[in-house]
Amino acid sequence: MTTGFCFDERTLWHSTGEAALFLRPGGWVQPPAAGGHAENPETKRRFKNLLEVSGLWRKLAVETAPEASEEALRRIHPPSYLNEFKRLSDADGGMLGEESPFGHGSYEIAALSAGLAIHAMDKVLTGEWTNAYSLSRPPGHHCMPDHSMGFCLMANIPVAIEEMKARHGLGKVAVVDWDVHHGNGTQAIYWERPDVLTISIHQNACYPTHLGTTAERGGGAGEGANINIPLLPGGGHQSYLMAMDRIVLPALSRFKPDLIVVASGLDANALDPLARMMAHSGTYRAMTERLMQAAATLSAGRLMMAHEGGYAEVVVPFCGHAIMETLSGEKTAVVDPFLDFVTEQQPPPEFDALEDRRLAEMAKSFGL
Ligand code: ZN
Numbered sequence: 001m002t003t004g005f006c007f008d009e010r011t012l013w014h015s016t017g018e019a020a021l022f023l024r025p026g027g028w029v030q031p032p033a034a035g036g037h038a039e040n041p042e043t044k045r046r047f048k049n050l051l052e053v054s055g056l057w058r059k060l061a062v063e064t065a066p067e068a069s070e071e072a073l074r075r076i077h078p079p080s081y082l083n084e085f086k087r088l089s090d091a092d093g094g095m096l097g098e099e100s101p102f103g104h105g106s107y108e109i110a111a112l113s114a115g116l117a118i119h120a121m122d123k124v125l126t127g128e129w130t131n132a133y134s135l136s137r138p139p140g141h142h143c144m145p146d147h148s149m150g151f152c153l154m155a156n157i158p159v160a161i162e163e164m165k166a167r168h169g170l171g172k173v174a175v176v177d178w179d180v181h182h183g184n185g186t187q188a189i190y191w192e193r194p195d196v197l198t199i200s201i202h203q204n205a206c207y208p209t210h211l212g213t214t215a216e217r218g219g220g221a222g223e224g225a226n227i228n229i230p231l232l233p234g235g236g237h238q239s240y241l242m243a244m245d246r247i248v249l250p251a252l253s254r255f256k257p258d259l260i261v262v263a264s265g266l267d268a269n270a271l272d273p274l275a276r277m278m279a280h281s282g283t284y285r286a287m288t289e290r291l292m293q294a295a296a297t298l299s300a301g302r303l304m305m306a307h308e309g310g311y312a313e314v315v316v317p318f319c320g321h322a323i324m325e326t327l328s329g330e331k332t333a334v335v336d337p338f339l340d341f342v343t344e345q346q347p348p349p350e351f352d353a354l355e356d357r358r359l360a361e362m363a364k365s366f367g368l
Helices: 009-013 042-054 070-074 079-090 106-125 156-168 184-189 237-255 281-298 316-328 339-344 349-365
Strands: 003-007 061-063 131-135 173-177 196-203 226-231 259-264 303-307
Touching (some): 003 106, 003 316, 009 042, 009 106, 042 131, 042 316, 061 106, 070 079, 070 106, 070 156, 079 106, 106 131, 106 156, 106 259, 106 303, 131 316, 156 173, 156 184, 156 259, 156 303, 173 237, 184 196, 196 237, 226 237, 226 349, 237 281, 259 281, 281 303, 281 339, 303 316
Parallel strands (some): 003 131, 131 303, 173 196, 173 259, 196 226, 259 303
16 A cells, blocks of 8 residues: 655745735735735645654655646636736736736746646556645635636646546546535536536635535536535534535435545635634544545545645644555654543533434435
8 A cells, every 4th residue: 555645845846925814915914024915835744744753755756747738728727817927927927817926037937837737646547656745835616717816727636537537438437525615616626517517615715705505516417416505613633524414424425526636625624824714634534534434435545635724823733744644554653632622612512402403304305
C-alpha cells in the first residue's frame, strides 16, 4: 500500500499581494504588518513541514509534477480566460474575478497546482498509489470556467478529472467537497453531467453567500447529480459525521463511483478566521476513515484528495497531518495540541439533535 503526496514549493510562491484577510487595505482598513492575505503560503507550508518533522513524510511517496498542459486546461477554461490570465501574469499580475488577486508568474504556478492534482489522480488510477493527496495553491473549487473567484484561479479538480477521462477513459467520479465554503465552481462545471456526482458540505450561506442550497441539484442530464449539504453555523464534529452518515455515504453507495475525489479544504476547523464551524483534526480523521471504507467497497479503494482552503495557519497542519496518517495507515507521535480544547467547545446535544433532524429531512428530499 502506497500513499502519494504531490507537492511543489513553487506553488507556495504564488503571490496574493497585500491584503487584510481578503480586504484591500486603505480607507478604514489598516494595511497588514506583513503579507496578510488569508490565502498565503504559510498554512500549506506548515502542513508540509509537520509531515517532515513527524517523520510521516518518509513513509509517503512524495513527488512533484509537470504543469497541466494547455490542452488539459482548455477542457475546462475557454481561451479567452486563459489568454487574459497569461497576459496579466506575464506583466505585473492583477485580478480576473472576485477576490482572486495574483502576481507575476501566477499563470504557470496555477497550471502547476492543477498539474499536481492530475499527477496524484493519475497514480491512483494506474494503481501505483493506493490513495493520494495533492497539496498546492492556488486552490480551485470556486473557480468558474471563465472567471476566477474566492482565491481560485484554475479548477484543479475538474481539470484533473477531464484529463483522466481523456487518458484512461475514467468512468464515474464522485467529488466530496468538505471545504467549509460551497464548491460553487465544481458544481457549475458539472451541472449537466450525470457522470460526475458533486457533493458539497459547507457552512450555510458562508461563501458564496447566495449559493449552496439544497435546491441546487444539477440540470438536464445532470439533474440529481449535485448535492448540497448546508450546515448550521456553529456545528462541529457531530454535524460533519451526521452529514457523512446520513447523506454523503448513502449518496456514494447509490452512485457507485469509479473514483472518489475530495476537495479538501481545512477551514471547517474551529479556529479558522473565514468561517464559523467547530470541526477539529479528529473530524478530518473520521471523515477520511469513512471515505476510505466507502472507496474500499465502491471504487477499489481509489481515493484522491486535492487541497483547497484553510486559513488558521497553526491549526491546519494538525488537520492535514491527521488525514495523512489515516490515508497511509501510519501512526506517528504527533498529538494535536488543539484537540482537547476544541472538543470541549463542541455545541450542546440539543444543537446536534436539531441538526440531525435537518439532515434527516435533507436526506429524505434527496431520496436517500
Ligand atoms: Zn474554503
